[in-house]
Amino acid sequence: MISDTELQEMYGWMVTARYYEERLQEEYLEGKQPAFDISAGPIPGELHLAAGQEAAAAGVCSHLDDADTVTAPHRPHHVAIAKGVDLERMTAEIFGRRTGLCKGKGGHMHLFDSAVNFAGSGIIAEGCPPAVGAALAAKKRGEDSVAVAYLGEGAISQGGFLESLNLASVQNLPVLFVIEDNDWAISMPKERVTDIRNGSQRADGFDMPGKRVDYDDACAVYEAAGEAIGRARDGNGPTLLEVQVHRRMGHFMGDAEGYRPEGDSERAKRRDSIERMETTLQKAGIDDDTVGDIRDRSHQRVDDAIEWAKDQPEPEPDEAYDDVFTNPPAGWTPNTKPEQAESTGGDD
Numbered sequence: 001m002i003s004d005t006e007l008q009e010m011y012g013w014m015v016t017a018r019y020y021e022e023r024l025q026e027e028y029l030e031g032k033q034p035a036f037d038i039s040a041g042p043i044p045g046e047l048h049l050a051a052g053q054e055a056a057a058a059g060v061c062s063h064l065d066d067a068d069t070v071t072a073p074h075r076p077h078h079v080a081i082a083k084g085v086d087l088e089r090m091t092a093e094i095f096g097r098r099t100g101l102c103k104g105k106g107g108h109m110h111l112f113d114s115a116v117n118f119a120g121s122g123i124i125a126e127g128c129p130p131a132v133g134a135a136l137a138a139k140k141r142g143e144d145s146v147a148v149a150y151l152g153e154g155a156i157s158q159g160g161f162l163e164s165l166n167l168a169s170v171q172n173l174p175v176l177f178v179i180e181d182n183d184w185a186i187s188m189p190k191e192r193v194t195d196i197r198n199g200s201q202r203a204d205g206f207d208m209p210g211k212r213v214d215y216d217d218a219c220a221v222y223e224a225a226g227e228a229i230g231r232a233r234d235g236n237g238p239t240l241l242e243v244q245v246h247r248r249m250g251h252f253m254g255d256a257e258g259y260r261p262e263g264d265s266e267r268a269k270r271r272d273s274i275e276r277m278e279t280t281l282q283k284a285g286i287d288d289d290t291v292g293d294i295r296d297r298s299h300q301r302v303d304d305a306i307e308w309a310k311d312q313p314e315p316e317p318d319e320a321y322d323d324v325f326t327n328p329p330a331g332w333t334p335n336t337k338p339e340q341a342e343s344t345g346g347d348d
């Protein structure tokens with residue numbers, strides 16, 4: 001049973017994530033028009049927004065604490081916010097600033113916050129093997145922490161995902177795989193990706209529980225995730241959970257979405273998990289002032305983080321190679337440019 005405090009916390013994360021992305025959109029478009037120059041403006045490069053997917057983050061992360069590991073794919077903001085990633089340093093990272101989580105070199109797909117065991121990657125399903133590794137480490141150390149790997153429905157045939165399901169199952173590891181099914185993999189509709197009806201059916205081949213939440217209701221996700229994470233913490237192994245979410249936006253900013261059938265975006269927008277959550281809060285007897293207060297504080301937090309990040313220094317050009325190698329070639333120092341380093345004679 002969800003407590004009022006948990007409901008309010010989940011709502012706070014969801015509105016923070018939605019407003020965060022609305023503000024990022026504005027910042028992102030600055031200087032990129034009229035011909036959409038992807039390298040221009042305060043946020044250069046690609047930007048994948050997760051508006052419409054917030055329930056999948058809130059319902060799962062409500063069961064986690066800092067010691068638990070979460071890995072997220074290229075659409076990471078809602079999950080990072082719910083996992084408690086430092087919002088200011090995350091924003092600085094997205095703006096390419098030196099005080100960002102990765103010193104401004106990773107950008108929005110590569111958010112790493114070791115303080116809360118969060119990692120993102122732009123390679124789809126890439127977060128699955130590290131999550132399994134974190135779960136294996138927890139098991140070997142006798143800790144009760146769990147790991148959660150998020151992926152999209154378009155990634156459910158990736159080898160890294162399938163191998164991770166296998167290892168997690170055979171080793172009985174405390175890991176939860178969460179498929180966010182937003183119906184699309186860039187312009188590819190999900191029915192063209194595999195012949196199975198639902199991604200959660202992948203669990204059958206690995207003898208692990210598979211569960212699908214058909215509607216992006218944060219409370220339904222909370223219930224399903226609670227059961228799975230409880231089972232993992234009790235030493236009873238992994239679960240595959242799939243959540244139907246809705247992609248309100250293009251695959252990335254600048255996507256004209258010509259492949260989307262008429263009415264599809266509008267339908268996605270009508271199924272708003274945040275409005276649904278507001279109804280749930282009302283039914284739970286949480287008054288409008290409290291809800292409005294959560295919303296206002298969340299918006300303020302976002303505005304403050306963006307203002308702080310935009311004020312941060314950019315990295316110096318001669319820091320470009322710092323932190324790039326853990327095992328650098330002979331003669332290489334952080335400030336040595338590649339052409340000055342001695343070749344190690346390897347093939348790379």
Ligand SMILES: Cc1ncc(C[n+]2csc(CCOP(=O)(O)OP(=O)(O)O)c2C)c(N)n1
Pocket residue numbers: 074075122123124151152153154155156182184185186251
């Ligand atoms: C291994 C790999 N192959 C291809 C890509 C290019 N790519 C980026 S996002 C994407 C589609 C992902 O779809 P899905 O997993 O459903 O996630 P969504 O974008 O819908 O959140 C692809 C193919 C990639 N990043 N990594």
Ligand SMILES: [Mg+2]
Pocket residue numbers: 152153154180181182183184185186
């Ligand atoms: Mg998808």
